[in-house]
Each structure stands twice: as structure tokens, then as C-alpha cells.
Amino acid sequence: MHLDKEDIKISVDSLNELLANTYVLSVKTQNFHWNVEDPRFAMLHDFFGNHYEMLIEAIDEIAERIRMLGEYAPGSMAGYLKVASVKEAGLIQDGTSMLQELAKDHRIVIGILRKSIECVTKTQDQGTLDFLIGRLQEHEKMAWMITSHCKA
Numbered sequence: 370m371h372l373d374k375e376d377i378k379i380s381v382d383s384l385n386e387l388l389a390n391t392y393v394l395s396v397k398t399q400n401f402h403w404n405v406e407d408p409r410f411a412m413l414h415d416f417f418g419n420h421y422e423m424l425i426e427a428i429d430e431i432a433e434r435i436r437m438l439g440e441y442a443p444g445s446m447a448g449y450l451k452v453a454s455v456k457e458a459g460l461i462q463d464g465t466s467m468l469q470e471l472a473k474d475h476r477i478v479i480g481i482l483r484k485s486i487e488c489v490t491k492t493q494d495q496g497t498l499d500f501l502i503g504r505l506q507e508h509e510k511m512a513w514m515i516t517s518h519c520k521a
């Protein structure tokens with residue numbers, strides 16, 4: 370692929386941070402899919418389930434992108450929790466609090482992605498740049514869907 374080592378390091382650091390945050394967010398979203406208690410249960414149960422599936426798919430793509438750059442993908446929950454800015458959920462059962470919590474988390478991921486995109490823009494790694502922009506667009510869409518349920 371002929372990328373220099375410094376460019377690869379910038380991309381892999383960004384992808385590792387994204388992987389950790391996406392993993393914690395996926396577990397949190399699945400927790401909400403299971404445990405929501407709300408008059409809108411059926412809708413929110415499906416909504417969180419769909420978002421969980423989107424995040425799980427993204428996790429696989431992020432890890433495989435790290436492998437494409439020649440590095441090993443971190444695969445440890447303890448490691449993800451150490452790196453992630455997104456925090457695991459405490460005990461929440463009502464839908465609105467869950468939506469507000471996820472809106473905040475997607476905004477955290479969006480902020481991380483914007484910073485990463487700024488760094489990777491300065492490298493020759495256009496493949497990762499495009500990938501990160503795609504991830505940004507998906508989180509922007511998910512954040513819009515979440516905040517459309519409630520002012521969060």
C-alpha cells in the first residue's frame with residue numbers, strides 16, 4: 370500500500386479510538402434494547418435493536434480496516450473500556466433518558482471523528498479518510514434519528 374509508517378500510525382490510532390468507542394456504544398445500545406420500559410416499548414425496542422446492529426457491523430469494518438493497514442485489531446473489552454470516552458450505562462429504564470444518553474454519546478463519537486478526520490486529512494491515507502467520513506455521516510444520521518424522538 371506504500372503508506373509511510375507515520376501515516377499508518379495516525380490512521381491506526383484514530384481507528385483504535387473509534388473501535389473502542391463504537392464497542393462501548395454498541396453494548397450500551399443493546400442494553401437499552403433489552404431493558405427499556407416505556408409506553409413506546411415496541412418502537413424503542415426495535416429502534417435500539419436496529420442501531421445496535423448498525424454499530425456491530427461498523428465494529429467489524431473498523432477492525433478489518435486496521436488489519437488492512439497491517440496492524441492487529443484490539444479485541445479486549447478491558448482495553449476498550451480503558452480507551453473509550455463513551456461510558457457504560459448505569460441503571461436507566463425509561464426511554465427518554467436512554468435517548469438522551471445515546472444522543473450525548475453519538476455527539477462524543479462525532480467529535481472524536483471530526484478530530485481524527487482533521488489528522489488523517491494531512492496524510493496520504495485517503496482510504497481511511499473516506500472510511501472515517503463515512504462513519505461520521507452514519508453517526509450524524511443516528512444522532513438525528515435519536516434526537517427526533519425527544520429534545521436531547
Ligand SMILES: [Fe+2]
Pocket residue numbers: 402418
Ligand atoms: Fe433482540
